Every structure is written in C-alpha cells, then in structure tokens.
Amino acid sequence: MGTPVLKQMFMKMNQQIRLAAVGLFACATLFSGCSRQRAAADADTGEPNIQGDKITFPTNAPQLAQLIVEPAEEQKAAATGLNGRLAWNDDVTARVFPPVSGRIVEILANPGQTVAAGDVLAKIQSPDFGQAQADARKAVADLKQSERALNRARDLLAHGAAAEKDVESAENDYAHAVSEKERAVATLSIYGGNPDCTGVDGIFSLKAPLAGVVVDKSVGPGQEVRSDQVGDKPLFVISDPARLWLFLDVTETDAASLSSNQEVFVRSRAWPDKVFHGRVEVISEGLDPTTRTIKARCSVDNSEKLLRAEMYVSADVNGTASGVDIPTEAVFMKDNSPYVFVETTRGQFERRTVKLGVESNGRSVVVDGLSAGQRVVTEGCLLLEAILEGENS
Numbered sequence: 001m002g003t004p005v006l007k008q009m010f011m012k013m014n015q016q017i018r019l020a021a022v023g024l025f026a027c028a029t030l031f032s033g034c035s036r037q038r039a040a041a042d043a044d045t046g047e048p049n050i051q052g053d054k055i056t057f058p059t060n061a062p063q064l065a066q067l068i069v070e071p072a073e074e075q076k077a078a079a080t081g082l083n084g085r086l087a088w089n090d091d092v093t094a095r096v097f098p099p100v101s102g103r104i105v106e107i108l109a110n111p112g113q114t115v116a117a118g119d120v121l122a123k124i125q126s127p128d129f130g131q132a133q134a135d136a137r138k139a140v141a142d143l144k145q146s147e148r149a150l151n152r153a154r155d156l157l158a159h160g161a162a163a164e165k166d167v168e169s170a171e172n173d174y175a176h177a178v179s180e181k182e183r184a185v186a187t188l189s190i191y192g193g194n195p196d197c198t199g200v201d202g203i204f205s206l207k208a209p210l211a212g213v214v215v216d217k218s219v220g221p222g223q224e225v226r227s228d229q230v231g232d233k234p235l236f237v238i239s240d241p242a243r244l245w246l247f248l249d250v251t252e253t254d255a256a257s258l259s260s261n262q263e264v265f266v267r268s269r270a271w272p273d274k275v276f277h278g279r280v281e282v283i284s285e286g287l288d289p290t291t292r293t294i295k296a297r298c299s300v301d302n303s304e305k306l307l308r309a310e311m312y313v314s315a316d317v318n319g320t321a322s323g324v325d326i327p328t329e330a331v332f333m334k335d336n337s338p339y340v341f342v343e344t345t346r347g348q349f350e351r352r353t354v355k356l357g358v359e360s361n362g363r364s365v366v367v368d369g370l371s372a373g374q375r376v377v378t379e380g381c382l383l384l385e386a387i388l389e390g391e392n393s
Helices: 003-044 062-066 127-158 164-190 381-392
Strands: 049-051 054-056 068-071 079-088 094-096 102-107 120-125 203-207 212-217 236-239 243-250 263-268 271-283 294-301 312-317 324-327 332-334 337-345 348-353 355-360 363-368 375-379
Touching (some): 102 127, 263 294
Antiparallel strands (some): 079 312, 094 236, 102 120, 120 203, 332 337, 337 348
16 A cells, blocks of 8 residues: 555544544543432432431431521529518527516617617516515525424424424425425516515516517507417517528429529519529428419528518529420430430431430420530421431331
C-alpha cells in the first residue's frame, strides 16, 4: 500500500478510538449520576440506623421534622402560689390568764415591752389569794403550836407528870399540823405566794411565765377578772416575734410534693420586694371539710421583725428531692416502666428508662436516669418507639 492509504487508515482508527473513549466517558458519567441519584433517594427515604436502643437518622430525614426536643431543667418549686396565715409560734408563746379572781389594781407591762421570766405583769386584789395567804399563815402557826405541845408532853412524860396517851395525842396533832401546813403552802405556791410573808394583803402578782415581748394586752386598771375565764381572751400574750408560725392551705395535688424540712419562700404584700425564709414542720393528716385543703405548719424566720401575726401571705415550697424537671408528655410507658428518648447527638436518639418523682401541672420530676441540660423528645417519642419496635419485631 502507498503512504496516502496508510494515513487514511490511521486517521479512521484514531477517530474510532476517540468515539469509543467518548462513549465510555459518557457511560461512566451516566453510571456515576445514577449512583448519586440512588444515594440521594436512599437518604430522602430517611431510613434510620438502629443499634439496640439507639436510633440514628440521616441529616435530611423527614422524620426529624416530626420531633420536638426540650432540655431537662433543674427541679422547680414543689408547690407554688400557696396561701397562708402567720401566727405566733406556740413553742415560744405564753397566753397569760389569771389563776385567781379579783380586781386589777396595777398594770406593770404593756405591748412592745420586753420581759423576763418571773417579771410582774399586773397586780390583782384577790379574796381567793388572801384566803390562801391566811390559810398558809394559820397552818404555819398551828404547826409551831403543836410542836411546842409535843415537846412539853414529852418533858412531862420524862418526869412522870404525864401519861403515855397524852404524848401520843400530841404526836398525832403534830403530824396533822405538818400535813395541813404542807397543803396550805403548796396551795399558796401554786399562786406564786411566799409562805414566809408577814402579812395577808390579798395582792396577787401576775408574773410572766417565760421571757419574751408583750405582744398583746387586753386588761385595764380596775377590771374584774375571773379564774375561770380560760375560754376568754388572755390578759397578756408574751411571745418571741422573731419566730413565727405559718399555716398554709395546701391542695390535695400539692400535698403529695410536700415533706417535713422543705424550704419555704414567703412573700407579703406589705413587703413585695422581700422574701422571707422558713421550713415545713408539720403536715396535717386530715383534710379540712370546708376548704378541701390540707394544713401545713411552717416556722418562719422573722429576725427583722417585719412580719406580723395574723398577716395573710403567699408562699412557694422548694422541692427537696434531687432530680430534673421535664414535660410529662416526654414520658411514655413500656412494660409498666417509664421511658424517655434522649437526643445524644444531632439526629441520634436513645431510649432510656427513668425513675419518676411527683407530677404537677404538666411537669414531671425525674429523680434518676436524666441530668439537667440533657435534651428529651417531648413530641414524637411514640414515633421513635414504633420504629424501634418495628425493627425488633
């Protein structure tokens, strides 16, 4: 063959090779595009990866749009917005009633005055007290006389001038005088009288039974008082205003979250910007049939003496159980046990069993199995559970 013919043959072969290469490149490009399309299609279907109790979704999985996640919060107050009434603390309060009947002749204590135990609050002219004084003085005199008679009878018997029966009679009289003196002195001591006093004046000193502040007085000079007026208003009330009691009205729902020694935050309309602190002491065992509430008694620190007895206040009770607070809708039951779904990383969720505390107002306390800040699924947890159950079935 000549050279022109060979050139023509080589040119045709190069053209065919170039066409074959273009075809191969086109096929490769088409195959690669199909592969990416299949991968994208697989991603769009949102098929999750499941390992045990964990579910991992692709980034663009449509199921993620159906899930709402919220962080677990530090436990809030166990009960809020409770209404209550302040009162004097009976452990440091004395309501003073007169133990004798008579007429007030002098008042020595007034509201706001600090008194010590044994200080005289008022003086009462009392026939009852005068009679007790007279009985005690007579008993002391009779004892002395019977003692002299007994000594004389013993001396006469020793000199043979008296009979044995005279001594026995004197001893009997002496024993009777001792008993009468003890009775009379005990009666006078109940009234706070002194059996060694030299006169019978009938003036009874009404004394403070404990130290504190006179917070109330309901008696005036010349007023007649009776020993049987226990059911009436006391003459004096002595207390420590720095320590008050608070009686809260607790609903049946809130009562389940209360326990002794919980901290109480008290607020008063008189001091709207100030919070007073207290502790729960006693929770009533019964329900008030009228208000349908349970009474809880708290002690309140009133060291600044800003609060007053009989004030109406509001209070929040702080929860004592450790744990976190989550929406109740985040919890679902499985085999009679509570569970939640926790978002461990973006698009990954773990089913976790938890231990619940109290539930109130759409919030539940988790005392074990969850920490503050961890994100839980609040809407869509049943969808995740169905995916897990479908994989395991």
